[in-house]
Amino acid sequence: MDTTREAFADWLQKYGRAWEARDAKAAAELYAEDGTYQVTPFVEPMRGRVAILEYWTNVAQTEEDIHFEYEILAVTPEQGIARWWASFVRVPPGLQPSWMESSSSLSMAKESAHS
Structure with missing residues (x-):
């Protein structure tokens, strides 16, 4: 699938909603079966x-009151x-960070048709 601004915005909105709802399944389903996810460039x-x-x-077990935005x-x-940023309360309190900002690159692969 060619990436369009609308498709990318839709993906980011779904990603943000999944994170805010602490819905691990919805977050994972945004990725292909063989997709990759890198939290930081250091891992x-x-x-x-x-x-x-x-x-x-x-x-999902360590964050609550999550707010996600993107540009x-x-x-x-x-x-x-x-570029995206998120704020959240850590559970249990004291874990760091409670605010994140990052940039992400997403390659959108062609979806295969299933019958």
Whole structure:
């Protein structure tokens, strides 16, 4: 699928809603079965939807009162780039950080048809 600004914005909105709702399954379903997810540039990316689901299941247990926003910086037919930020309360209190800002690049793969 060619990435359009509308498709990328839709993906980011779904990502934000899943995070705010602490819905690990919805977050993981945004990725292809063989997709990757990298939390920071300093760790190896998670590979596959199962690993992404496990990560988001753990995250959902450590954050509440989550607010997510984004700004689309660029979109090409191959990818979208966005700056995003999120604030949340850590559970249990005292874990860091309670506010994050990052930029992300998303490659949108062609969806296969299933019958």
